[in-house]
Amino acid sequence: MTLARRAHPFTTGAVALTAVTLALLLADTQDVIVLYLVTVLVAVATGAGAGVRRGLYVVVPIWALLFILQVLLGLDPRTAAPWGGTMSVPGVQFALSQGSRLAVIATASLAFATTFDPQRFLQASIARGWPFGAAFLLVATLDAADRLASQARQLREAQRTRGVMVSGSLATRARALPALIFPLLLTSLTEADDRALALDTRGLLLTGRRTAIDPPADSPTGRALRWLMLVLVIAAAVWRVRR
Amino acid sequence: MKERRSIAAPASGSVKALSDDSGIEYWHGRILVTSQGYILPTSTPVNHYLRISPRLLALVPAAVAINLVVGTITRELSLPVYLDTIGTVLVAAVSGFGPGVLVGAVSQLLLGLLTGYQYLPFVVIQWLLALLVALAASYHGFRSVFRTVLWGLACGACCGALSAVISYTLFGGSTGGGVGWLTAALRSAGLPLGVAVAIGSSSTDLLDKTIVIVVTGMLLRTLPRRILGRFPRAARAVGQ
Numbered sequence: 001m002t003l004a005r006r007a008h009p010f011t012t013g014a015v016a017l018t019a020v021t022l023a024l025l026l027a028d029t030q031d032v033i034v035l036y037l038v039t040v041l042v043a044v045a046t047g048a049g050a051g052v053r054r055g056l057y058v059v060v061p062i063w064a065l066l067f068i069l070q071v072l073l074g075l076d077p078r079t080a081a082p083w084g085g086t087m088s089v090p091g092v093q094f095a096l097s098q099g100s101r102l103a104v105i106a107t108a109s110l111a112f113a114t115t116f117d118p119q120r121f122l123q124a125s126i127a128r129g130w131p132f133g134a135a136f137l138l139v140a141t142l143d144a145a146d147r148l149a150s151q152a153r154q155l156r157e158a159q160r161t162r163g164v165m166v167s168g169s170l171a172t173r174a175r176a177l178p179a180l181i182f183p184l185l186l187t188s189l190t191e192a193d194d195r196a197l198a199l200d201t202r203g204l205l206l207t208g209r210r211t212a213i214d215p216p217a218d219s220p221t222g223r224a225l226r227w228l229m230l231v232l233v234i235a236a237a238v239w240r241v242r243r
Numbered sequence: 244m245k246e247r248r249s250i251a252a253p254a255s256g257s258v259k260a261l262s263d264d265s266g267i268e269y270w271h272g273r274i275l276v277t278s279q280g281y282i283l284p285t286s287t288p289v290n291h292y293l294r295i296s297p298r299l300l301a302l303v304p305a306a307v308a309i310n311l312v313v314g315t316i317t318r319e320l321s322l323p324v325y326l327d328t329i330g331t332v333l334v335a336a337v338s339g340f341g342p343g344v345l346v347g348a349v350s351q352l353l354l355g356l357l358t359g360y361q362y363l364p365f366v367v368i369q370w371l372l373a374l375l376v377a378l379a380a381s382y383h384g385f386r387s388v389f390r391t392v393l394w395g396l397a398c399g400a401c402c403g404a405l406s407a408v409i410s411y412t413l414f415g416g417s418t419g420g421g422v423g424w425l426t427a428a429l430r431s432a433g434l435p436l437g438v439a440v441a442i443g444s445s446s447t448d449l450l451d452k453t454i455v456i457v458v459t460g461m462l463l464r465t466l467p468r469r470i471l472g473r474f475p476r477a478a479r480a481v482g483q
Binding site: 020054055058059061062065066068069070073094095098102105106107109110113116133136137138140141142143144145147148149152156166170173174176177178180181182184185186188189190191192193194195196197198199200204 | 296297298300301302303304305306307308309311312313315316317319320321322323326329330333337345349352353355356357358359360361413414415416417418419420423424426427430431436458459461462466470473474
């Protein structure tokens with residue numbers, strides 16, 4: 001198991017949140033580019049390298065659009081481009097600044113996502129005494145998304161056997177839409193009461209301190225790291241305000 | 244649809260609360276704020292606390308899942324819209340603004356786990372949509388196709404305008420996806436960046452939100468009375 005997966009979920013969350021906050025607070029483009037490199041290094045070193053790869057899939061199209069809209073078609077003044085032709089000077093500044101900020105945000109959040117285990121997070125929240133409803137909402141939603149995606153796949157096959165066309169012209173595909181989504185919407189409304197009853201009878205909304213059955217281990221190093229992240233964010237915020 | 248009932252406070256003791264069909268109640272210090280805005284004194288000082296009704300706790304995850312799954316279905320059908328706010332619209336129509344906001348926020352948080360949190364600022368569009376749909380529901384906006392189309396166009400225009408502002412200010416028009424490339428095409432055609440972003444965002448949102456609201460309206464009007472009876476706001480939305 002990688003270091004990122006072994007770590008307490010609050011610690012990985014705190015590190016990712018710090019990277020995102022610093023990306024928003026840092027003013028100089030060079031600092032944000034360094035932050036991106038640090039984020040990539042930390043993600044790879046702790047075994048969350050898949051997040052870096054997923055982050056690149058997300059930000060490369062954004063970088064391409066920033067290049068077209070800001071660098072090639074940006075505002076004057078313009079300067080000679082290395083590939084011949086000209087490029088916008090403020091456009092290059094904006095593209096580098098926003099491109100690197102978005103890269104940090106995408107990489108940090110997706111690196112966190114690759115290590116995120118909803119059940120560990122739920123147990124950690126219970127152990128910490130956080131509001132159960134909020135943590136349950138997240139976990140139940142992930143479960144519901146899996147269940148509904150599976151229902152949608154079955155429904156699609158069933159509707160195809162009944163003659164619904166899911167390929168062809170735009171009009172044909174658009175006509176298939178109600179047949180594919182109406183049953184899902186209707187099911188979610190009709191099942192709401194049954195599920196509510198089940199939640200109620202299982203005492204899900206009882207108040208009072210809950211007991212975590214298998215909370216993830218929290219180490220002094222993890223706690224120290226979370227405090228360090230908080231200090232870093234506060235320091236960056238103070239520095240930004242005073243600048 | 245209000246009833247007076249006794250509910251257990253998070254600390255010791257109990258408070259009287261007004262409960263409505265949206266299912267959210269808030270405690271703050273020595274007052275209690277219901278989702279309809281009633282402020283009531285409590286006998287017990289309690290911490291800030293949010294209690295969600297079981298029905299809402301069952302409905303919200305399903306609605307968020309609908310947002311994600313219907314978005315996927317639409318992508319698989321290669322349609323030029325997103326339809327990833329249909330769960331938010333459905334819940335805002337049947338349960339009100341607060342639950343709609345909750346669905347929008349959880350959807351965007353969960354989407355962040357799949358695509359990164361750089362799109363988190365767009366959560367305000369989901370909130371604006373929830374507000375407009377709750378308003379539409381209270382004015383029988385889902386009574387006929389004509390009304391849903393009008394409300395859909397209004398929602399699309401408002402959400403498109405807000406989306407354009409976010410896209411221009413935070414992303415410089417480079418949001419990725421189809422809208423970004425449409426903006427690039429319009430910009431290459433000689434339009435100023437602000438205009439290109441506004442046209443790109445507004446045209447997509449106008450179509451997308453209109454379809455979402457028309458589809459939700461069609462669903463609400465076909466619901467049997469038995470189910471409508473469980474959601475008084477939905478009954479009001481379709482004029483029953």
